[in-house]
Amino acid sequence: MIRLATAVALLAALTGCASQATGQPAGTRAAKPVAPELTATLDTPTDITLSWSGGPAESTSTIVEFATEPDGRYTILDFVTAGQHRYKHPDLIPRTPFYYRVTPVLGPVSSPVEVKLPAATTYRAARASADIGSVRSGAGTPTEVAARSIGTDGVRVSWTDNATDEDGYLLEIKPANQAQYRVAGFIDPNSTVTDLTTLPSERVAAYRIRAFYRGAPSNLAHQTTGAD
Template sequence: MMRRLLAAALLLAALTACGTTTSAADIRLTATLVTPVDVTLTWHDDGPAPAGHVVEYATHDGGPYTVLGFVVAAQTSYRHQNIMPHTTFYYRVRPYYGPASEAVDVTLPPGAYDDDAHADDQAWAAPRAEPGRNRADQAIRAPDAAASGAPTDLAPTVMNDNGVRLTWVDHARDEDGYLMEIKAADAEDFQVVQVLDPRVNACGVATLPDEKRAAYRVRAFYYGDRSAIAHATTGGPP
């Protein structure tokens, strides 16, 4: 099973999905070359408070763009490290919004991850829309109704010493997709570990060593508009 995280088809959805919540002028993005091969991005978002931001980059102004990461709303900088020398990198940031489920705690049995032992995990871990858990009647893009579109009844099933299957009830009718988020026992905040298609209500997660005890939640989300593009040109290798 792919241990983590953003499968190519789902990243494509992240890059192409449209949103109408904020304008590009709401996010001020700066790219600063801090070493010959390291760029630090900083931004300020004057739009409605998001759940987080998506950071993207490309090596051509027109793309294609690749997701560097989903970061929490409190994070306003990102360092892109050890990148290709003598190259211009283009960056953009976009907010995402939407309500999350209640968190559930999971404790896994001891044991290190073994690829051979988990060769058939995809049979249970593949994201899917299962019958009976898609109500899909709430608009999460309407601020006064967004909370009612949060996923409910999030239920974990421990599949093995490093695998968890999660199911939930989908209430949103206008989401761009779902985000599976994990907060390890010693972590400060949740992090996005999977980007899922609309209407999905079940998926599996292969955990990392520090996630034997962790909280899980799932978010129905949609994208806001991207920032204007910022760019920086790297120098020679150090």
């Protein structure tokens, strides 16, 4: 499992990897995916703010990416919550073109499990009723999710992989004093276990695993930075 702060290289490998499967019965026409509309504003010569609207209502978070060429290798900056529609990219290299896109995150999520450190107690979620199959059709939900403490600051989360076409898994966390889940880490496709080193605010928290796939990406938004 890769914590978001160190995940840039591996996360970028997902670019353009979404499956073409539609989950529609034979002979039906798939609805056109709803893509966000993105703009980029140069606030200062080296600070850019992104803003977007639209996208599928069922999206749970949004991937924010950039590149320095329109057809270049895109690097993931962050996973932001579905309700967030602005992102600031500060302190950039002067006199450099930057291209951006945002992509909705879709896919089924497991039941949550709770861990209280440092107790090494395992909490097991109830098994969900999920078929092995495409996460794009709503099947493939992770099941048999379990979490336990490891050492004084670590948590190990395991699950049953029921998906056949996921772009990866997301570890989502909700500390005891917060109201919403957020993405804490990215896990490769076909994985069944991940470890997380907790922050001080995460010692009592609920965890869940999402089998995710990329939705339709936004348009490309472009700005070129000025002099430092």
